[in-house]
Amino acid sequence: MAIKLISAAATEPVSSVEAKLHLRVDHSSEDTLIASKITAARIMVENYTNRALITSTWELRLDNWPSMPLKLPKPPLQSIVSIKYIDVDGDEHTVASSVYDLDIASEPGRIFFKPNQSWPSANLYPFGAVRIQFVAGYASASVVPENIRSALLLGVGHLYENREQVIVASGLAPVDLPMGFYALLASEKVWKF
Numbered sequence: 001m002a003i004k005l006i007s008a009a010a011t012e013p014v015s016s017v018e019a020k021l022h023l024r025v026d027h028s029s030e031d032t033l034i035a036s037k038i039t040a041a042r043i044m045v046e047n048y049t050n051r052a053l054i055t056s057t058w059e060l061r062l063d064n065w066p067s068m069p070l071k072l073p074k075p076p077l078q079s080i081v082s083i084k085y086i087d088v089d090g091d092e093h094t095v096a097s098s099v100y101d102l103d104i105a106s107e108p109g110r111i112f113f114k115p116n117q118s119w120p121s122a123n124l125y126p127f128g129a130v131r132i133q134f135v136a137g138y139a140s141a142s143v144v145p146e147n148i149r150s151a152l153l154l155g156v157g158h159l160y161e162n163r164e165q166v167i168v169a170s171g172l173a174p175v176d177l178p179m180g181f182y183a184l185l186a187s188e189k190v191w192k193f
Contacts, residue, residue: 001061001063002128003061007056009042009052009055012038013042013054013144013148013149013152014038014156019038019153019156022153022156023156034156037155040155041152045148045152048182048185049185049189050075051076051148052074052075052138053137053148054140055140056136058133058136059131060072063124063126069103070110070111071109072109072132073108073190074136075136076104076136077109077135077136078134078135078137080132081133081135082095082131082132082133083095083111083133085124085130087125087129088124088125090125095119095120099117099118100112101114108190109136111132145188151184151185154180
């Protein structure tokens with residue numbers, strides 16, 4: 001199983017204005033730096049929670065037909081773009097959407113067969129034959145849960161204030177992410193399956 005980002009989020013869950021307010025920065029000379037810290041903090045939050053925070057397109061590649069229902073990574077699931085497979089001859093085919101349905105209310109979202117449906121009976125290519133493209137993430141920054149947004153701002157603050165990997169001043173311990181970061185995200189973490 002492999003997952004690949006096809007189309008990244010077009011926006012961030014928090015704006016530069018929100019981040020600058022959190023950082024108490026009232027000038028524009030570090031806007032580019034702050035924007036990069038927002039992106040880095042989003043990636044940290046996504047990696048920790050196993051979620052997609054803003055609408056993005058992903059591709060899950062499998063060697064064989066999965067058992068159903070299939071839980072898709074990176075919740076929340078919005079939609080399926082396509083389910084394709086490569087047969088033993090190397091030809092690509094698309095599974096008709098009449099074969100499967102989605103459960104986007106569950107986290108993680110699931111694909112399941114419609115009544116009396118199953119996967120095609122074709123012999124599959126030896127590896128990476130099944131390719132499921134899907135759209136995941138919250139539809140806009142305004143619907144990202146507030147605890148995720150708050151943790152993201154803590155991450156931005158930490159990255160902005162601590163620009164080196166580890167800071168050890170005379171007699172002080174190394175600086176790590178603020179404890180609240182993990183506490184805010186604990187209820188949002190999706191355990192891998």
